[in-house]
Amino acid sequence: MLFNTPIILASKSPRRQELLKLMGLNFKVELKDVDESYPEGLNPAEISVYISEKKAKAFKAENEIVITADTIVAIDGEILGKPNDRLHAQQMLQKLSGSAHEVYTGVTIVKGSKLYSFYDVTEVICRVVTSEEIDFYIDNFKPYDKAGSYGVQDWWGNVVVEKINGSYTNVMGLPTEKLYKELQKFI
Template sequence: MYKQKLPIILASKSPRRQELMTLMGLNFKVVLKEVDESYPSELLPTEIAVYIAEKKADAFIEDRSSNIVITADTIVSYNNEILGKPDDAVHAAEMLSKLSGTNHQVYTGVSIAYGDQLKSFYDITEVFFNVLTKEQIAYYIENYNPLDKAGAYGIQDWIGFIAVEKIIGSYTNVMGLPTEKLYKALSEF
């Protein structure tokens, strides 16, 4: 069982990650820093997610002397195309139309840092979508906030209840933080 001995910083503005960390029983504070999330074009999706999580951890070098810093990055991959956060409602509709009636992968890279120690890992979940109508996509975009989510959707939102036919892998990974792997990694850190 993980017994928290050091303060934890969660370097994420994601309310879903914050909720999951709270549900895990962790005491943490949220600290945000601007990080360039670009990556080399030759990286694979698993490498991209970890690369960006580690870039975020590097921004917290000074904080890591007395805190455990947890960073994460989630990406959606459809037919080898990375679907990040949409630029606007039109872009969100394009992404959701692509995902409609197909399957895609959700990758989350996580880094845990303390001092000069850095442990990084990733998780992959396969998500299968039912066919979505244009009206359903428009309703979701108008009533929820797809602009802050990779792939333009949140599995915990309304669309997750009507679009997701099944998943293979971790549900919390699709939310943005594979809690099962995070708990194990913290226990071993």
């Protein structure tokens, strides 16, 4: 085991859970309901960290490390959260078609009164997609639980994403490279 301190991942995301397993970390998943609203005027990086910290502050872990994260997709200054419905998903994916956007993930590590947050940003460039391709994607991959309405690890990432500048795992929802370094410093 790389870290002896017990770890709690405060995320229902199967992608984040998979990434922590691939990092060789032993952890358990615990969830708390947290309001994910944020004050106006924050930029995408600030929003991702703000929400991640809100999630972390919901825990009172003295002997465990809690890891929380929040991922934001932004295009031309507009935040693309999780879609409300099919039409919303179609609109988001049409915006991403043939353009570049940024994915921000804020991460917070907390143990007792010690709290540390950071973020990572990755540029993602997508090819132009047709309405039929967007409908195919939504019908087959149901991206309703994903910021920006897509998962880089599925059909969209394999067929539509042309280039990524930065961390691939950040686009999946957890910048594992940075997280590992920060955990080493935190412990």
